Structure formats: C-alpha cells, structure tokens
Amino acid sequence: MSDLARRLGVSVATVSNALSGKGRVSPELAETIRRTAERAGYVPSHAGRALRTGKTGTIGLIVPDLSNPLFPTFAQAIERAAKRRGYAVLLADSLDDAGQQAREISTLLARGADALIVIPRRGTQIEHIPVPLALLDSLATAGNTVASDHRGGGILIGQHLREQGHRNVLILAGNETSTVAGERVAGLREGLGSDVKLTTVHSLASLQAGLEQGHKFQPGSATAIACAYDTLALGVLSALAQRGIKVPEDVSVTGFDDLIWGQISHPPLTTVRQNFNEIAEIAIGFVTGEIDRGQLVPVEMVMRSSTAAPAKVSSSPLQGAV
Amino acid sequence: MSDLARRLGVSVATVSNALSGKGRVSPELAETIRRTAERAGYVPSHAGRALRTGKTGTIGLIVPDLSNPLFPTFAQAIERAAKRRGYAVLLADSLDDAGQQAREISTLLARGADALIVIPRRGTQIEHIPVPLALLDSLATAGNTVASDHRGGGILIGQHLREQGHRNVLILAGNETSTVAGERVAGLREGLGSDVKLTTVHSLASLQAGLEQGHKFQPGSATAIACAYDTLALGVLSALAQRGIKVPEDVSVTGFDDLIWGQISHPPLTTVRQNFNEIAEIAIGFVTGEIDRGQLVPVEMVMRSSTAAPAKVSSSPLQGAV
DNA sequence: CTGAAAGCGCTTACAG
DNA sequence: CTGAAAGCGCTTACAG
Numbered sequence: 306m307s308d309l310a311r312r313l314g315v316s317v318a319t320v321s322n323a324l325s326g327k328g329r330v331s332p333e334l335a336e337t338i339r340r341t342a343e344r345a346g347y348v349p350s351h352a353g354r355a356l357r358t359g360k361t362g363t364i365g366l367i368v369p370d371l372s373n374p375l376f377p378t379f380a381q382a383i384e385r386a387a388k389r390r391g392y393a394v395l396l397a398d399s400l401d402d403a404g405q406q407a408r409e410i411s412t413l414l415a416r417g418a419d420a421l422i423v424i425p426r427r428g429t430q431i432e433h434i435p436v437p438l439a440l441l442d443s444l445a446t447a448g449n450t451v452a453s454d455h456r457g458g459g460i461l462i463g464q465h466l467r468e469q470g471h472r473n474v475l476i477l478a479g480n481e482t483s484t485v486a487g488e489r490v491a492g493l494r495e496g497l498g499s500d501v502k503l504t505t506v507h508s509l510a511s512l513q514a515g516l517e518q519g520h521k522f523q524p525g526s527a528t529a530i531a532c533a534y535d536t537l538a539l540g541v542l543s544a545l546a547q548r549g550i551k552v553p554e555d556v557s558v559t560g561f562d563d564l565i566w567g568q569i570s571h572p573p574l575t576t577v578r579q580n581f582n583e584i585a586e587i588a589i590g591f592v593t594g595e596i597d598r599g600q601l602v603p604v605e606m607v608m609r610s611s612t613a614a615p616a617k618v619s620s621s622p623l624q625g626a627v
Numbered sequence: 628m629s630d631l632a633r634r635l636g637v638s639v640a641t642v643s644n645a646l647s648g649k650g651r652v653s654p655e656l657a658e659t660i661r662r663t664a665e666r667a668g669y670v671p672s673h674a675g676r677a678l679r680t681g682k683t684g685t686i687g688l689i690v691p692d693l694s695n696p697l698f699p700t701f702a703q704a705i706e707r708a709a710k711r712r713g714y715a716v717l718l719a720d721s722l723d724d725a726g727q728q729a730r731e732i733s734t735l736l737a738r739g740a741d742a743l744i745v746i747p748r749r750g751t752q753i754e755h756i757p758v759p760l761a762l763l764d765s766l767a768t769a770g771n772t773v774a775s776d777h778r779g780g781g782i783l784i785g786q787h788l789r790e791q792g793h794r795n796v797l798i799l800a801g802n803e804t805s806t807v808a809g810e811r812v813a814g815l816r817e818g819l820g821s822d823v824k825l826t827t828v829h830s831l832a833s834l835q836a837g838l839e840q841g842h843k844f845q846p847g848s849a850t851a852i853a854c855a856y857d858t859l860a861l862g863v864l865s866a867l868a869q870r871g872i873k874v875p876e877d878v879s880v881t882g883f884d885d886l887i888w889g890q891i892s893h894p895p896l897t898t899v900r901q902n903f904n905e906i907a908e909i910a911i912g913f914v915t916g917e918i919d920r921g922q923l924v925p926v927e928m929v930m931r932s933s934t935a936a937p938a939k940v941s942s943s944p945l946q947g948a949v
Numbered sequence: 950c951t952g953a954a955a956g957c958g959c960t961t962a963c964a965g
Numbered sequence: 966c967t968g969a970a971a972g973c974g975c976t977t978a979c980a981g
Contacts, residue, residue, distance in 0.1 A: 322950095331950055640970095
C-alpha cells in the first residue's frame with residue numbers, strides 16, 4: 306500500500322480510504338487510486354487489516370467426519386453462504402472425537418475466526434466461546450441452533466407408514482446418544498401413533514450397521530423398517546436384496562437424508578430431504594449478526610417406491626375365503 | 628502478550644522468546660512464563676505473527692465440487708495431513724467453473740495462504756502463482772503434480788478383463804476434457820490389448836449419466852462395460868438391474884475410485900482404489916518444502932463380483948452341438 | 950478533501 | 966540472559 310501511495314503521491318491513509326470506498330476522498334482521486342491499484346494488481350494484506358480491526362473475515366467450520374456422506378453437503382452450502390458475504394471458511398474435521406472437537410475449536414479461535422459453525426459430535430456440549438457460534442444440530446435450545454425439523458420429518462414418515470396400514474414397525478434408530486437421531490425417532494413414533502407395535506434398535510449410523518441389521522431381520526417380524534439415516538436404509542436394502550427379501554412387497558423401508566444413492570437403490574428409497582442451503586444461510590446470517598436467532602428449518606418427504614401397504618398374509622379377504 | 632509481560636515484569640520480547648522456545652531465555656524464566664501463559668489462557672495472535680513473519684500457517688484447498696463424492700475424501704486427507712504439520716486449511720469450492728476457480732485462487736492468495744493445493748477443474752491451466760502449489764490431477768508434468776497412477780489402474784482393470792476373456796468392451800470414458808479420465812481410459816486400452824474391440828462413449832462422470840448409459844446399453848453389443856468412474860458404473864448397474872440384465876452373467880462392469888457404495892451394489896463392484904492419505908501427505912509435504920517434487924502414487928485393484936468370463940453364447944460347445 | 954500519527958500484536962536483529 | 970526499538974500493513978480518529 307505504501308508503494309502505491311508513494312507512486313501516486315498521496316498518503317497511505319488516502320489510499321486506504323479510497324479503496325474502502327467510505328467516501329472521505331474526492332470521487333476523482335478515489336477513482337484514480339482504484340484504477341492504479343487495479344492495474345498494479347494490488348491486493349490489501351489481510352494480516353494488516355486483521356491486526357488493526359481485530360476481524361479476519363474468516364468463519365471456522367467444524368464437521369464431525371467429512372467421509373460421512375452427509376457432511377460435505379453441509380460444508381458446501383456453508384462455504385457458499387459464507388463466500389457470498391465475503392467470508393472464507395477454515396475447515397476442521399473433528400474425526401468424530403470429542404477431544405479433537407475441543408482442540409479444533411481452540412485452534413480456530415487462535416487463528417482469529419470471527420465466528421464458528423459446528424456440527425457437533427453427538428452428545429457434546431460447547432460452551433464459553435468468545436465469538437458468535439451456530440450449532441447445526443437438532444433442538445433449537447440455546448437460540449444459537451439451526452436445525453432441520455428432524456422430528457417433523459419423522460412425523461411425515463410415520464404418518465405415511467401408518468396410512469399405508471403398517472402397525473408393526475422396526476425402527477433402526479441410529480446412535481443412542483445422537484439428539485438428531487433421537488428427534489427423528491420421536492417423530493417417527495408420533496406419526497406412527499401409539500397403537501403401533503414398535504421395536505427399536507440402536508446402532509452406528511453406518512452402511513455397515515445397516516447391512517448387519519438387514520441380515521438379522523426376521524421376515525414377518527415387522528411390516529416396515531424405518532431408519533433414522535439413509536446410510537442405514539441403504540445397507541438394509543442391500544442385505545435384504547441379497548437374501549431375496551422383496552421391498553416393498555415383503556417389507557417397506559424408509560430412510561432419512563436423501564443421499565443421491567437412494568435414487569438408484571432397488572427399489573428407490575422413500576426418505577426425507579433437508580434444506581441445506583437454507584440451513585447454511587441461517588447459520589451464516591446468525592453468526593454474522595444479520596438475524597438474531599437460529600430456527601427450525603422445514604423438511605420434506607421424498608416419496609419413492611420402497612414403501613407400500615403391508616401384504617395381508619393372514620387377514621386378507623381372499624385368503625380368508627379359501 | 629504485553630499484559631502477560633507486564634504481569635511477569637519482563638519484556639514482550641522475552642515472553643515471545645520463551646514461548647517460541649528458541650532458547651534465548653534462561654530455562655527457569657522460560658518455564659515460569661510458559662506456565663503463567665498457560666494458566667492465563669494466553670493464545671498468541673495469529674494476525675500479529677502473520678503480519679510480522681509474512682506467514683499465516685494456512686493452506687488453501689480448492690476442490691471442484693464438494694458434492695461429488697470423490698472430493699470430500701481428498702479434503703479430509705488433506706486437512707489431516709496439514710493439521711499434523713500445524714497448518715489450517717482454508718476451503719474453497721470452485722463449483723466446477725474455471726472462472727470461479729481463478730477467483731478462488733486470488734481470494735486465497737489475498738488471505739495470505741502460504742501454499743495452495745488445487746484439484747483443478749478439468750481442462751484448466753494454473754500459472755503464475757506466487758506461493759508453492761500442488762496440483763492433484765493426473766500427469767506429473769510440472770513436477771508439482773501429485774497424482775494417483777490412473778493409467779496404471781486402467782491397465783490393471785484392462786488386463787483383468789482380458790484375462791477373463793473379454794474381447795469386446797464398451798468404455799464409458801467420462802468427460803473428454805478430463806486428463807484423469809483420459810489416463811484411465813488409456814490404461815484400459817493398454818491393458819485390454821490391441822486386438823480387443825473397443826467402443827468409447829464420453830459423458831459427464833455423474834450417476835445420472837451412468838443411468839442413461841445403462842438404459843441405452845444393447846445386450847450382446849459388448850461383454851464388458853469398463854467405466855472411468857464408480858459413479859458411472861453404479862448408475863449403469865442400477866439401470867441394468869432395472870432392465871433385468873444380469874451382471875456379471877450377461878455383461879461385466881467395472882468402476883474406478885472405490886466409493887463405499889460399490890460395496891453394497893448388486894453385484895459389488897470391481898474397481899480401483901486410490902491411496903488418498905499418501906497423496907495428501909505428498910501434496911502437503913511438497914508445498915511445505917519437505918520434499919522437492921510431486922510423484923505418481925500407486926493404485927490398487929479391488930476385485931469384487933461384477934466381473935466374470937463372458938458367456939459363450941454362440942461359440943459354446945454345448946450350443947454348437949444342438 | 951487530505952495527511953501525519955498512533956497503534957493493533959507479534960518477532961527479530963541489536964545492544965547491553 | 967534480557968530489554969528497547971523497529972517494523973510488518975493496515976485503519977481510524979484527529980488536525981489542518
């Protein structure tokens with residue numbers, strides 16, 4: 306900047322004022338300075354500005370595990386929303402470990418992140434953060450949480466299954482300590498209604514766990530398998546296909562998240578879609594002070610062909626007539 | 628830091644020296660300073676250091692599209708390798724657009740990234756970068772490229788198919804402008820040998836494109852479909868299943884990348900696995916000056932059950948005897 | 950409308 | 966072994 310000032314015969318203060326466009330410089334001079342700066346390829350130093358203003362224009366994003374197919378979508382949406390407001394994002398992967406998450410928070414803070422967005426590792430508490438923080442999680446507890454209406458999604462699926470006539474449902478509930486999973490399951494129960502027989506099984510939310518559950522499944526023990534995650538549902542679908550158990554004829558299956566792979570599974574998966582862009586917009590808007598509290602973002606059911614009315618094995622009129 | 632210095636009755640220079648551990652301070656004093664800093668929760672300002680040293684301890688990572696399932700794995704590996712050396716990563720998504728990629732490079736540079744790692748958008752040239760740059764792409768052209776041996780992987784698959792007796796292969800080659808895809812296909816051709824009938828089709832490298840190709844496929848027109856990407860192969864598998872075309876009985880299918888979804892497809896997909904961690908280590912090592920040039924990273928074939936010897940429709944002894 | 954000066958928090962010669 | 970001083974590149978009152 307001082308090079309530029311010398312070359313133009315003005316002070317650095319004037320260059321700064323011209324470039325920041327605060328209008329303390331005559332329009333003509335400002336224009337000249339801007340043009341010269343442009344031509345010289347001058348780019349203001351972020352470090353200088355950061356030191357002076359105390360702001361880095363940087364937002365820290367902590368995800369639990371980038372190799373879990375759910376989180377890159379979040380990361381992409383966040384990065385885009387941040388970029389639109391001139392922020393860059395510092396990415397940290399907590400490797401699904403609470404200690405690592407804490408360490409990432411400190412590093413990001415030490416690096417001067419102006420705000421933090423964290424998709425918290427399940428069962429984890431985050432407190433005493435000196436910068437604006439948005440949690441991408443579940444319950445809008447502290448006013449700083451932005452979340453999909455997981456419970457609402459569960460209700461949608463539950464009602465859908467109920468309307469189709471399912472009265473005996475196996476719920477693959479994912480991890481017991483996850484509040485997201487907890488809400489999805491609570492919604493499922495609510496939508497299904499209290500007169501429906503429910504069996505709940507907890508496990509990791511992985512493809513592998515879905516595969517295992519699919520292999521364990523006793524045909525006839527339930528008419529539908531409602532999963533808290535697409536990864537589980539996709540694993541289940543694969544295992545059932547291997548065993549020759551037909552979906553949805555023998556059993557209905559539902560997921561949660563709308564991963565693209567649910568479009569090519571056999572059959573395509575009925576699931577719930579989150580609105581990532583809106584979540585990202587709200588999260589960034591919240592930490593940048595544009596909006597004053599987080600909120601619940603509506604969710605949408607995606608009906609495909611993995612669900613159908615249960616086969617009327619013992620009570621069908623036809624069979625009864627035989 | 629000046630707070631700390633005042634409290635301890637020493638100079639900021641001494642605090643700085645003690646904390647950086649360069650040994651210009653007596654061990655006892657250094658220890659006292661370190662303890663006090665720790666207890667006070669003192670964290671050095673990155674902005675101050677950056678302004679003084681000209682280094683931010685930050686590496687910019689540009690990916691073409693985080694929603695493409697291939698790139699988060701890279702991002703995770705890079706972040707981990709960077710973290711191990713005390714670097715943080717600034718994430719930028721170029722949204723598969725060359726202009727956006729150029730803009731991201733400038734922003735990252737303006738933010739003082741000490742180095743850049745870019746997974747370039749296909750067909751794109753990157754030049755005149757004033758910081759160390761590693762390209763995660765294909766050919767080790769400029770000495771600053773770190774890449775999987777895509778060609779070698781293609782050869783492995785090609786030979787495998789050849790050994791099984793395939794002499795008529797459809798190659799789904801992905802995007803024509805992608806050098807990665809180009810090398811994979813070149814390897815495929817080489818492994819297959821010159822006496823094999825080849826049909827090459829270009830398309831996007833998406834699931835959707837795979838689905839379309841799978842629907843177009845004429846049974847009998849080839850005994851194997853070799854895809855340059857798992858996304859293509861998975862789409863093909865799904866379309867073929869829908870049409871009742873059996874894999875590998877009616878046609879063999881291979882992919883490239885080893886996405887986890889290839890484990891639960893029907894049948895599980897024969898493909899090629901990249902060593903992401905090694906690529907990340909080399910890339911980071913290269914831009915931090917630990918190693919002096921990029922290199923080709925070996926690749927591994929993952930044999931599953933989507934490939935088999937072609938059915939001997941017209942030349943089988945049995946059929947001939949009828 | 951423009952400029953001189955101070956100061957953000959560090960690190961690094963240099964002097965003692 | 967320790968400290969005083971300079972300077973990295975900005976921005977922001979303040980003075981003119």
